[in-house]
Every structure is written in structure tokens, then in C-alpha cells.
Amino acid sequence: MDDTHFAPPSSLRSYARTSALSMALGSGVSHWLAHRHPVRRILMLHGVGDARMTPDDFLRVMSWLKQRYNIVPLDAMIHDVMARRPAPFGSGKSELAITFDDGLRNQYKIARPVLEQLGIPAMIFVCPGMVESKQWMWNHEARARLRRLSAGALAEWAAAAGCEASNLETTIAWMKTLSFPQRQQAQSTLREHTPGFVPTPQEHEAYDPMTWDEVRACDQGQLSIGSHTMTHPILPTLTEAEIQRELHDSRSMLELQLGRAVDLFCYPNGSTDERVRSIARSLYRAAVTTEEGTVSEAVDPMAIPRIPVTSHLPLLAWRMHRPWA
Known part of the structure; x- marks a missing residue:
């Protein structure tokens, strides 16, 4: 009887995918594919410093990007996009902008020194209401508290809250669908x-x-600040008056603190609808989403896609060609 232990199909597929991505990076295929089309790219990051993006990972990823792309300020890129200027392309010429969501202290403490050391511009989208209150965003607090619950306690809370989700991330996803009072x-x-x-x-x-x-x-030199609403709500779950207040007050408070115009916006969680986009259009010059994609000349200025960053360089290199990978 053959007692050889085979990896499950999912593990084999993961290994094959990882191997293929590594070969594409090592052979230069990823690099060639990414630079053959005239498109711009905006990268999306969140927290820096945990296991998913350690300080060493961040330095390595930013150094790798700087060697291969022309990294420009987001403001300058959007200006050129809205002026319908053709995107440069080719190795070292393709334009790239770096963005961070949420205005976390680790972005100041860990990301900022690396970006300044490498001379890389970036924009950080900040929720001024959270800065003012010194409180965590609601989803961060919910994640932390949910992790404290045993399986039994989680089931008890879920029953009390009317939630049918069975794990942390599906629970957070369910909470994002609720109205603000709920x-x-x-x-x-x-x-x-x-x-x-x-x-x-x-x-x-x-x-x-x-x-x-x-x-x-973080609004000096290479870095700049953008608006991310006051308190990071899921905007489509709000009334129009609440949406207006979140977007208007965020811009006003940031402008008061920074002493300059703040006209670039980022939708929390990437969540938007016609009401949200209409209000955003009345208050901001442009807005970025969490939709995965590159930036073409025909892009809607209020729905600009981005590419999520990963510390795994073979996957990141492939996403520059296939952002949804």
C-alpha cells in the first residue's frame, strides 16, 4: 500500500501559483507586461508594521518600486489625468502614485521615514474626526473586541446583535451593511x-x-494629506445629510489644520453609490476607490481605481499587470 502523503489540491494550486508568479518575476515577464501599455497606476496601502507588511518588507517593496517606476505625487498624476495627457510608458517611465488610507500613527512612525529616505512622494488619506477624538476607527475596535470573544461568547453576542456570521471577517462584513443606528x-x-x-x-x-x-x-516635503471622511463610516448606509456632513466637515477641518486646500478624497472601504459620488463631486476635485485597476485617460475622476499592495513581490509585480490578481 502506498502511504505517500499528498498535499491537498488547494495547497497544490497555491504552490503552483506561487511558483508561476516567482518565475514571471525572475524572468522579467511581469516587468515587461506591466510596462508595455500606456496606463498610470495608484497603489493602496493601509497599516504598516504588522506581519502582513513589516518595516523591512515596506523598505524592500518601496525600493523595488522606485527602481522600476516613475513615482509621482498623486495630485500631479490626477492633474495630468484630468488634462487628458497621455500616460508615459516603458521601464522606469511608467507613472505610479502611492496612497495610504486611514491616517494611522504607524504610517507616520514607520512609513514616513522610509519614504523620505528614498525620496518617494505619497498621499495619506486621514479621518480628522478620529484624529480629534483620538479614537480608533469603528471597524478596528470591533475586530479587536471580537478577537476577545470565545466561540460561545461570539455566538451569544451574534444572537443578541441579530448577526448570522460565523467568523471575524464575515461579522465585520455584516456590520458594514447596517444602517448607522443599527x-x-x-x-x-x-x-x-x-x-x-x-x-x-x-x-x-x-x-x-x-x-x-x-x-x-505628513503634509510637508514628499508627503501630503487627503480627506477620508470625518469618522470612516460606510457612506451608502448614511442619509444624504450625513454624507454631506462627513465629506464637507472632513475637508473643512483638514484645511483649517493644514492651511491649504484639500480637494482629493478617498471613499472609506471603497463603498459608494450615486448619492455619495454626487456629493463628493460637489466638494472634491477627484476621489479614489478600492476598485482594482489601472488609471486610463477615460477614468471617472470620482471613481479612480487603485492596486492593493502586498509584501509578496512576485504577486505585487503581477498585480502591476493584472491589478485584480
Whole structure:
């Protein structure tokens, strides 16, 4: 009897995919495919410093990008896009912009020094309401509290909250579908089920927002600040008045603190609808989404796609050609 242990099909597929991506990177195929078309690219990052993007990973990824792309400020790229200027292409000429969502302190402490060292421009989209209150974004707090619950406690909370989700990420996804009052109620119930919650040092590093001094420091030199709403709500779940307030007040508070116009916006969670885009169009020059794609000359300025960053260079190299990979 043959007792050889075979890897499950999913593991084999993952290994084959990883091997193929590594070969594409090593052979130069990824690089060639990415630079043969005249498109611009905007990269999307969030937190920096955890296992998914360690400080060493971040330095390595940014150094790799700088060697292969012409990294430009997002403001300059959008200006050229809206002026219908053709995108440069070719190795070292293809334009790339770097963006960060959420205005986290780790972006100031870890990402900023690397970007300044390498001379790489970037934009950080900030929620000024969270800076002002010094509170975490609601989804970060919910994740941290949900991790404290045992399986039994999670089931008890889910029943109390009316949630049918079975794990952390599906629970967060469910909370994103709720109206604002419903989400507030679910959060309140979650807090009641985690009365002894105290953030760990690692959670503080991952989720703490910047201070105003740090935000202002990130609006100098190579870096700049954009608007990300006041409190990072899921905008389509709000009333039109609430959407207007989130977008208008965010811009106003940032302009007051920075002493300049702030006319670039990022939709929290990438969530948008016709009402949201209409209000955004009345207040901002352009807005980026979480939709995966490259930036063509025909792009809607209020729905500009981006490419999610990964620390795995073979996959990142392939995403520059196939953003949805």
C-alpha cells in the first residue's frame, strides 16, 4: 500500500501559483507586461508594521518600486489625468502614485521615514474626526473586541446583535451593511460583551490614529494629506445629510489644520453609490476607490481605481499587470 502523503489540491494550486508568479518575476515577464501599455497606476496601502507588511518588507517593496517606476505625487498624476495627457510608458517611465488610507500613527512612525529616505512622494488619506477624538476607527475596535470573544461568547453576542456570521471577517462584513443606528447598536452590544477590553501594545501600534502634529508633519516635503471622511463610516448606509456632513466637515477641518486646500478624497472601504459620488463631486476635485485597476485617460475622476499592495513581490509585480490578481 502506498502511504505517500499528498498535499491537498488547494495547497497544490497555491504552490503552483506561487511558483508561476516567482518565475514571471525572475524572468522579467511581469516587468515587461506591466510596462508595455500606456496606463498610470495608484497603489493602496493601509497599516504598516504588522506581519502582513513589516518595516523591512515596506523598505524592500518601496525600493523595488522606485527602481522600476516613475513615482509621482498623486495630485500631479490626477492633474495630468484630468488634462487628458497621455500616460508615459516603458521601464522606469511608467507613472505610479502611492496612497495610504486611514491616517494611522504607524504610517507616520514607520512609513514616513522610509519614504523620505528614498525620496518617494505619497498621499495619506486621514479621518480628522478620529484624529480629534483620538479614537480608533469603528471597524478596528470591533475586530479587536471580537478577537476577545470565545466561540460561545461570539455566538451569544451574534444572537443578541441579530448577526448570522460565523467568523471575524464575515461579522465585520455584516456590520458594514447596517444602517448607522443599527451599527451603533451592534457596537454597543459588543462593548457590553467585552467589558474588560484593554488594547494590547500591538493593537495600539496597529490602530492608533495620528495626532494633529503628526498629520501636519505628513503634509510637508514628499508627503501630503487627503480627506477620508470625518469618522470612516460606510457612506451608502448614511442619509444624504450625513454624507454631506462627513465629506464637507472632513475637508473643512483638514484645511483649517493644514492651511491649504484639500480637494482629493478617498471613499472609506471603497463603498459608494450615486448619492455619495454626487456629493463628493460637489466638494472634491477627484476621489479614489478600492476598485482594482489601472488609471486610463477615460477614468471617472470620482471613481479612480487603485492596486492593493502586498509584501509578496512576485504577486505585487503581477498585480502591476493584472491589478485584480
